[in-house]
Amino acid sequence: MNLTFLGTSAGSPTAERNVSSIMLDLRQERGRLWLFDSGEATQLQMQKAKFSLSKLEMIFLTHLHGDHLFGLPGVLTSRSLMQKQSALTLVGPKGIKQFIQTVIEISSSWLTYPLNIIELEQDSLVFEDSKFRVEAKLLQHRVPSFGYRIVEKDLPAKLNIDKLKKDNIQIDSHYTYLKEGLTVTLEDGRTINGKDYQGAIKQGKKLAILGDTIPCQASIDLAENVDLLVHEATQEQALEAKAIERGHSTTVHAASIAKQANAKRLIITHISPRYSLQDNQKLVTEARSIFANTEIATDFANFQI
Structure with missing residues (x-):
């Protein structure tokens, strides 16, 4: 399992960061890709990172703010230009079905493959098969925003x-x-x-990818004992009041959630455009003062889980 950040900026893109989008590469485990959020230019970022639209199996949206959503129509319709595409499942807050239907109709576009849309209104188990389980929990933001906990099921013991x-x-x-x-x-x-x-049972990996949120219990629950937590850190701690007012977290908030949840590793993302890449060290140092095993995401950064 590998995680690649296609966009790490909050609100709007900058010359150094595109807006939110994360690719979970499961080609080794199931031959497919899972996309989390789809800010504008996501399909271009996918091309640069050499991810094929044809390999997409699931798209999970955390919430319906534009910096997490506006790249989705392009991803869906460009995929239709390829022949014999497999079915695709889209998971997101209630309203996403209306959004897609409206965009397709007004733009006279079309989809050539089955699109299964799952709309979320409450905590839900959104996916489960023999290998993976994905659950969603409602976080606390200005609009309904969800976090996802992705669990790879334990692999059976092999014969010696x-x-x-x-x-x-x-x-x-x-x-x-x-x-x-x-x-x-x-x-x-x-x-x-x-x-x-029998040899030892190989434990599956666990990760949590959270949408925009202020600190809340749902974040801790989703991140409990995960191998990797992805948490927004829109502002530095000095701007805590501003972050909370707008439904966001700071570097210290994210680190505190990781610590309380006993996560093994934290990656902070969704960085305000006020910060350049030169500010990364300051931001990650703040988080590390609470949770030592913290890294900050940049566009196209890849992390093995």
């Missing part, structure tokens, strides 16, 4: 083939039973327990 060979065990038709940790009787009369020949 070397140990089986050492004990002169031919697994043959018993493979499935041994892999599940069951007891089997071999042709030579020996009875063995599959659990004795």
